[in-house]
Amino acid sequence: MAKKQEFVKEITKMEDDFPQWYTDVIMKTDMVDYSPVKGFMVIKPYGYAIWENIQSFLDRRFKETGHQNCYFPLLIPESLLNKEKEHVEGFAPEVAWVTHGGSEKLAERLCVRPTSETIICSMYSKWLTSYRELPYLYNQWCSVVRWEKSTRPFLRTSEFLWQEGHTLHETAEEAQAETLQMLSIYKEMAEDLLAIPMVDGRKSDRERFAGAESTYTIEALMHDGKALQSGTSHNLAQHFTKAFDITFQGRSGELEYPHHTSWGVSTRLIGGIIMVHGDNRGLVLPPRVAPIQVVIIPIAQNKEGVLDKAYEIKKELEAKGIRVKLDDDTNYSPGWKFNQYEMKGVPLRLEIGPRDIEQNIAMIARRDDLSKESYSLDNLGESISALLDTVHNDMLRRATEYRDEKTFTFKDYEEFKVKMKESPGFAKGMWCGEEECEAKVKDETGVTIRCIPFNQENLGDTCHFCQKPAKHMIYAAKAY
Numbered sequence: 001m002a003k004k005q006e007f008v009k010e011i012t013k014m015e016d017d018f019p020q021w022y023t024d025v026i027m028k029t030d031m032v033d034y035s036p037v038k039g040f041m042v043i044k045p046y047g048y049a050i051w052e053n054i055q056s057f058l059d060r061r062f063k064e065t066g067h068q069n070c071y072f073p074l075l076i077p078e079s080l081l082n083k084e085k086e087h088v089e090g091f092a093p094e095v096a097w098v099t100h101g102g103s104e105k106l107a108e109r110l111c112v113r114p115t116s117e118t119i120i121c122s123m124y125s126k127w128l129t130s131y132r133e134l135p136y137l138y139n140q141w142c143s144v145v146r147w148e149k150s151t152r153p154f155l156r157t158s159e160f161l162w163q164e165g166h167t168l169h170e171t172a173e174e175a176q177a178e179t180l181q182m183l184s185i186y187k188e189m190a191e192d193l194l195a196i197p198m199v200d201g202r203k204s205d206r207e208r209f210a211g212a213e214s215t216y217t218i219e220a221l222m223h224d225g226k227a228l229q230s231g232t233s234h235n236l237a238q239h240f241t242k243a244f245d246i247t248f249q250g251r252s253g254e255l256e257y258p259h260h261t262s263w264g265v266s267t268r269l270i271g272g273i274i275m276v277h278g279d280n281r282g283l284v285l286p287p288r289v290a291p292i293q294v295v296i297i298p299i300a301q302n303k304e305g306v307l308d309k310a311y312e313i314k315k316e317l318e319a320k321g322i323r324v325k326l327d328d329d330t331n332y333s334p335g336w337k338f339n340q341y342e343m344k345g346v347p348l349r350l351e352i353g354p355r356d357i358e359q360n361i362a363m364i365a366r367r368d369d370l371s372k373e374s375y376s377l378d379n380l381g382e383s384i385s386a387l388l389d390t391v392h393n394d395m396l397r398r399a400t401e402y403r404d405e406k407t408f409t410f411k412d413y414e415e416f417k418v419k420m421k422e423s424p425g426f427a428k429g430m431w432c433g434e435e436e437c438e439a440k441v442k443d444e445t446g447v448t449i450r451c452i453p454f455n456q457e458n459l460g461d462t463c464h465f466c467q468k469p470a471k472h473m474i475y476a477a478k479a480y
């Protein structure tokens with residue numbers, strides 16, 4: 001027990017200092033490290049394996065819905081970036097420029113992609129000729145660079161890993177359907193893989209993507225009551241296709257501009273996992289995204305038969321497709337290992353020792369609720385598969401309950417300000433739809449309208465900020 005107490009002290013309590021808690025967790029669990037370039041992170045194997053599991057879920061769903069992967073260059077000529085006016089204004093302040101090739105100054109500056117609409121559109125305009133080739137359903141896995149002033153690993157870094165889908169469609173209806181389909185795949189991924197409940201909806205005009213007709217978003221609530229924009233899908237209409245002169249011969253024989261979408265999620269999702277599920281002992285990983293789902297720790301492993309049994313169990317679980325680690329390192333005590341894997345958020349810990357073997361059982365400890373129970377060694381693979389699902393469902397339920405507790409409805413601006421200060425979370429209210437009103441709230445409180453949710457409730461006839469006639473019900477929050 002002494003060790004456990006000592007260990008817990010290593011991580012700052014989240015109630016005392018949430019940002020420091022976050023930093024302690026990511027550093028002590030060996031997910032990430034700071035790099036020699038300020039604002040750029042190194043993702044270490046334990047963090048990267050989480051990203052790989054997110055990738056593999058999404059890549060499968062993208063392909064099931066007809067998308068193909070491809071790759072476009074890292075560098076974008078300045079003239080291309082400048083073609084869509086709103087887009088360049090949105091991204092110019094955070095673009096990194098390449099000005100030299102070797103020692104020679106380039107005739108035209110090249111930007112490191114902050115997102116790839118412009119370079120991809122320049123190629124689409126070269127390729128597309130007829131409606132018969134549509135839709136274009138392409139995605140790329142890559143990294144992008146946005147020069148950020150203040151950064152936090154996973155949440156906001158100057159370079160981050162993501163995927164960006166870029167599609168072209170014959171009609172506006174198809175583009176809109178694609179935009180919403182991809183948002184719903186993101187929501188499904190968040191709930192089925194990460195056990196994070198999402199509010200889905202549309203961004204206000206002020207918050208939408210630079211160059212988009214409309215932006216849709218999934219928003220999650222973190223443990224500290226701040227929101228995390230977790231994925232976006234944009235209906236770009238014909239803004240870029242006109243700017244880049246992408247045309248095709250339509251069914252009538254006339255030249256037409258296609259309708260365009262783009263959508264992305266990034267490594268910031270990992271920050272979301274940490275801040276939704278983590279506790280004062282460290283990470284709590286949802287089973288389906290955890291690099292290690294079950295860690296087997298042999299007890300008194302020098303006793304005859306213990307290691308053999310442990311390896312036998314490992315094999316049985318792996319045959320069920322479970323990601324297992326058996327830690328038989330003799331340099332560390334079982335107690336030390338318990339603490340390590342608890343901090344690293346491994347969903348299940350299986351202890352097996354001579355007495356367990358005698359009774360044909362294993363002890364299994366759950367990371368999410370810290371409960372411990374013995375399981376028969378008969379059909380252990382099946383019991384553990386089922387338990388991993390239970391853990392997932394319980395984590396999603398608890399995260400949903402927590403979010404709902406932190407969601408409040410406000411009647412007017414004064415009440416909103418008080419509540420946001422005392423117990424921050426999602427604020428639900430009516431909004432007039434005017435940018436001025438939204439800007440005032442942001443300037444005065446730092447709170448932004450996160451989205452106009454698909455699930456609209458009628459909470460009154462007037463804007464809860466300014467008392468003008470109300471247009472939409474909104475969720476507002478402070479955000480990462």
Ligand SMILES: [Zn+2]
Pocket residue numbers: 431432433434437438463464465466467468
């Ligand atoms: Zn208003």
